Amino acid sequence: MKIEDEIKQPVFSNVFQKGLINILYTAGWISQRNALQLKEYGITSPQFNVLRILRGQHPKPATVNLLIERMLDKTSNASRIVDKLELKKLVTRTVCPSNRRAVDIRITEAGLTLLSEIDTVFAQEPQLRNLTEAEASQLNDLLDKIRD
Amino acid sequence: MKIEDEIKQPVFSNVFQKGLINILYTAGWISQRNALQLKEYGITSPQFNVLRILRGQHPKPATVNLLIERMLDKTSNASRIVDKLELKKLVTRTVCPSNRRAVDIRITEAGLTLLSEIDTVFAQEPQLRNLTEAEASQLNDLLDKIRD
DNA sequence: TGCAAATATATGTACATACATTTAATGTCG
């Protein structure tokens, strides 16, 4: 559906204004779909993102600082997201021996198992399936250019 | 900066995966910039969006339902956003005379004044300034296609 | 008419975001 109809705004003042709204709206649309799928597995999107970062590090530990560096949203609260994951036994938290200010965070076996289940489901419905490879590249270039 | 560097992820499994992350990351980047600018005026992004919808209706009132229809995020809680705006005297809330279930919400003079101040500032630094008009159109087409 | 269904909004709860502040450990430099 065209963005004009989705938010019932008949016209935009210009194509830039429309593009801006379109990015925000599309990101929300994607997030909502993701959140719905993840809900069946009992985790939220931020929790899922943190788990994937931890899997990338595995078997090395990550610190809260490293999580913040790699999270999509830099200002969110990694500490409290890890709290929730720890409660679900998907990660462990131990004081870092070489720097007792820092905390070593590791994904557990249960966490790895959960991620691989989710991967299987996500692989069945590929993302951005409506775009060709060339279009997806074009999109990446445009988005990178916006943030320059 | 390229998305790989921004989130310190050296490679993506494919261009679709990268595109997905890029949309989410870019939307966050835009939101954060907007939020920072709006903070000087004492309002948040959702509050700003609601105010703009109300200005679009002015001098007619809007209901909570109309706000939900037009908000970027359909599931957010319009009622409580209006609460905050009402506290700041930027909107008024009165029971709708023709349907006492509904509530007429109107932007106040103070609200209109605030919006026009913000417009002035935003106009000075146009959005998506790094894109040409053709590129912005292309972006809109790609984003619309993703949601088909 | 009367009563159930639908509608409009508000409220409750859990989680996340945004940002300031606090606490503890480590580094640094006089």
Place this chain on the structure above:
DNA sequence: CGACATTAAATGTATGTACATATATTTGCA
């Protein structure tokens, strides 16, 4: 060495998101 700044993480507070439920009003129809 010791005071002070820096760093890593946790905590506090306000706001927003997501979703279920509650309350009040209106509508429809037996």
